[in-house]
Amino acid sequence: MATTWTHQFIITNKNAGQSIKQTLKMWLLPQRIRGALRIKKNYLVNGNEVPTSYELQVNDKLILRFDDEDFRTSESHYPPNSSQRVGIVFESDDFVIANKPAGMKMHPHTLTEDDTLLNYLAADFSERNLVSAGVSARPYMVHRLDRETSGAVIVAKNPVIVPILNRMLADKKIKRTYLAWVAGKMSSSSGIINAPIGVDIDDSRKRMVNGIDQQSAITHWTQIHMVFQKTLLRLQLETGRMHQIRVHLAAIGHPIIGDSLYGSTVGTVRMMLHATSIELKLPFDGGTKMISVPMPSDFPRQLSRQ
Structure with a gap:
């Protein structure tokens, strides 16, 4: 029907x-x-x-x-999995901002997978009997966080809002801020990385600066503090390429600590990248919201010498 x-x-x-x-x-x-x-x-x-x-x-x-x-994608059927609850830090009639833990995938890649953020949100929406745009709410992908990244991510509750949020992302009307611990001491207090990103020549799972089918990519960074040759950065995306922050920081010689693809996992239990806030104008409403997610317990405010 x-x-x-x-x-x-x-x-x-x-x-x-x-x-x-x-x-x-x-x-x-x-x-x-x-x-x-x-x-x-x-x-x-x-x-x-x-x-x-x-x-x-x-x-x-x-x-x-x-x-x-x-709609180009009108259906969203993710088998609900109630075994784990995902924190929701903001909710409107049309979308939620969820707090994704590090290590959790965004969505299933096979029919048998059900241990992803969208499976857990499908169960949450169903258990709360949520209604969005007049029908039962379902999770719809808007943007992604890498599996190893924690923090704030937008998930739509109906297909109507998806192209609107996508347009806002494309028009840079959604401001996403990240925190990352990186290796080494930065040469200045802030900077801009403007380097196109494409597919890695040797490994299609990875991305690289000036890779195959490259697209423009811009990342802004600001140093928060440094300790033991490790620096905590605040980062904002001007574009949204796959692995953008990870690739850009590795390209300038400051890979994210714990990054198994582009850095080193020595001395850490996870990749030190956290999506700390999202700022956007609410669709249809026009009011601006800043939604912040605190640093999780496995994302330390200080790092050891090792």
């Missing part, structure tokens, strides 16, 4: 005086989805059909309906 997702909005001063067409565009709904709403007449204002040129007024009730076929 086809699924229909429904969003309802009471118009405030933020959108009053704008046409429906302008409002949907401002909300970053993709053109193909805006077109589907218009062609199917899958929107109502105060229960009535109106043209997309209609100017919204304060207290108007706008209803949007979305069908399976409107």
Whole structure:
């Protein structure tokens, strides 16, 4: 049976005086989805059909309906696994920000896998009987953290919000901040690494600066403090390439401590990379939120000499 997702909005001063067409565009709904709403007449204002040129007024009730076929990925079926609870540090009607532990995969790669973040969130949503956009909430991937990385990650609860959040990521409207312990002493207090990243010439699992099919990549870093030739950095991504922080830091001679692919695991039990915060404007709402995740117990504030 086809699924229909429904969003309802009471118009405030933020959108009053704008046409429906302008409002949907401002909300970053993709053109193909805006077109589907218009062609199917899958929107109502105060229960009535109106043209997309209609100017919204304060207290108007706008209803949007979305069908399976409107989305490139409309279904999200991850077998629920309730054996482990993942911390949720922020939740809206449309998405959560989860606190992923180091060592946990984001999603299954085979049909038999069920020990991933999305499996645990599927169980959490089901047990809490969550509803999102009028139907039972399910986890949808928005962006990823490497298995070895801990911290804040966005997971959608319905397919409507996925392309909106993806557009916000592409437009650099979502600010992601990381902490990393790296080897060595930095030559300055801050810097920018601007180096394209592509597939490693010798190992397709890895990425490298100036590799195959390279894409632009920019990482900003700031030194927090140094101890025993090990430095704690705060990092922000301007782009989101696979393994970007790991590759960039290794390329400048300061690999992340505990990184088995690009650094050294000597003296650590995990890779010392933690996604500490996410800042974004809430879709549809417009208000800005900064969500922080504290450093976990296995991510020390100080490191030993060894």
